[in-house]
Amino acid sequence: MKITVVGSGGWGTALALLLLENGHEVTIWSHRPEKTALLRERRENPMLPGVPLPEAMNYTSDLAGAADSGAVLMATPSYAVRETTRQLGAYLTPGTIVISASKGIEKDSSLRLSQVIEEELGGKCPVVVLSGPSHAEEVGRHIPTGVVAAADDLAMAGQVQDLFMNPRFRVYTSDDRVGTEICAAMKNVIALCAGCCDGLGCGDNTKALLMTRGMAEIARLGVALGGRKETFTGLAGMGDLIVTCCSMHSRNRRCGILIGQGKPIQVALEEIGAVVEGYYAAANARTLAQKAGVEMPISQAAYEVLYEGREVRGVVSHLMGREKRSELEESWS
Numbered sequence: 001m002k003i004t005v006v007g008s009g010g011w012g013t014a015l016a017l018l019l020l021e022n023g024h025e026v027t028i029w030s031h032r033p034e035k036t037a038l039l040r041e042r043r044e045n046p047m048l049p050g051v052p053l054p055e056a057m058n059y060t061s062d063l064a065g066a067a068d069s070g071a072v073l074m075a076t077p078s079y080a081v082r083e084t085t086r087q088l089g090a091y092l093t094p095g096t097i098v099i100s101a102s103k104g105i106e107k108d109s110s111l112r113l114s115q116v117i118e119e120e121l122g123g124k125c126p127v128v129v130l131s132g133p134s135h136a137e138e139v140g141r142h143i144p145t146g147v148v149a150a151a152d153d154l155a156m157a158g159q160v161q162d163l164f165m166n167p168r169f170r171v172y173t174s175d176d177r178v179g180t181e182i183c184a185a186m187k188n189v190i191a192l193c194a195g196c197c198d199g200l201g202c203g204d205n206t207k208a209l210l211m212t213r214g215m216a217e218i219a220r221l222g223v224a225l226g227g228r229k230e231t232f233t234g235l236a237g238m239g240d241l242i243v244t245c246c247s248m249h250s251r252n253r254r255c256g257i258l259i260g261q262g263k264p265i266q267v268a269l270e271e272i273g274a275v276v277e278g279y280y281a282a283a284n285a286r287t288l289a290q291k292a293g294v295e296m297p298i299s300q301a302a303y304e305v306l307y308e309g310r311e312v313r314g315v316v317s318h319l320m321g322r323e324k325r326s327e328l329e330e331s332w333s
């Protein structure tokens with residue numbers, strides 16, 4: 001199949017390589033012509049160093065080329081999804097499968113990215129979400145990985161499963177797009193917090209507490225918004241949370257470490273040098289939690305540190321000192 005990968009960061013490139021390996025005709029689109037030229041000349045992406053790009057890979061900075069694609073994979077940062085989809089919409093044939101691989105929530109609307117894509121395409125293309133514990137650096141190096149393809153229509157998710165599945169990349173289907181996307185966006189907030197814990201010198205106990213209660217609040221939000229609770233213990237849920245909170249590949253965690261060590265927020269964000277989705281998602285978590293009427297104390301604390309100048313040192317004792325409660329008292333029970 002002819003497939004256009006929209007977004008030439010680490011993730012778009014790793015998935016483009018996988019698709020090429022699976023026998024598809026793949027073109028990577030960059031929003032800047034200089035990036036297209038660089039990829040074509042160097043045959044390596046600076047965001048994915050040490051992973052050569054084969055001769056068969058195509059590059060463009062013209063979205064018109066996506067017109068006769070059977071599928072389009074969206075892998076830009078979340079803030080660029082609406083604008084890029086709007087431009088793409090003029091060229092896409094109705095029925096083209098659009099795969100959303102970015103992780104985030106739109107800043108002002110608090111919409112999930114598949115909703116943003118659907119809005120921009122006027123519903124003319126089915127949208128499948130691809131998510132799970134999958135660092136580009138590892139997928140690019142053929143390290144065994146498993147993810148979820150989620151769509152309202154399971155048959156459509158199955159088509160995306162067939163595109164990506166190979167002996168080193170397992171894809172499970174799901175019909176829970178809402179839960180999958182809420183997990184994908186919100187785990188980045190918890191990963192920032194996990195990094196802060198590391199930067200502050202907290203231990204493994206603290207991180208396990210943070211991750212488990214972090215997932216409890218993500219699930220509370222996701223279920224309130226219509227997600228299925230099983231999703232939160234699956235690959236897109238706990239699976240992705242584990243990898244993001246524990247790995248040094250995670251830029252959200254690395255950014256959190258810098259903040260925990262006392263670096264100002266903007267300095268930490270700049271030092272990472274790539275999109276830190278958790279920074280944006282913390283603001284969305286707050287808005288969505290308020291709309292859905294659920295409590296997200298960890299994400300709220302992250303918001304206060306990231307946007308309101310709250311001192312990170314006091315946050316752990318604040319969270320530890322919250323009123324006592326039962327672990328099993330959740331809004332969906």
Ligand SMILES: NC(=O)c1ccc[n+]([C@@H]2O[C@H](COP(=O)([O-])OP(=O)(O)OC[C@H]3O[C@@H](n4cnc5c(N)ncnc54)[C@H](O)[C@@H]3O)[C@@H](O)[C@H]2O)c1
Nearest residue numbers: 008009010011012031047076078080102103135136274275
């Ligand atoms: N890196 C990973 O391991 C990974 C894994 C799963 C999901 N994701 C998600 O995929 C998305 C992209 O992440 P990444 O790691 O590839 O990011 P990255 O920082 O490596 O690259 C981002 C890319 O987007 C491009 N870009 C920047 N502004 C743009 C704009 N206005 N319009 C179009 N393109 C623009 C940049 O040129 C760059 O090529 C994020 O939402 C991220 O959460 C990343």
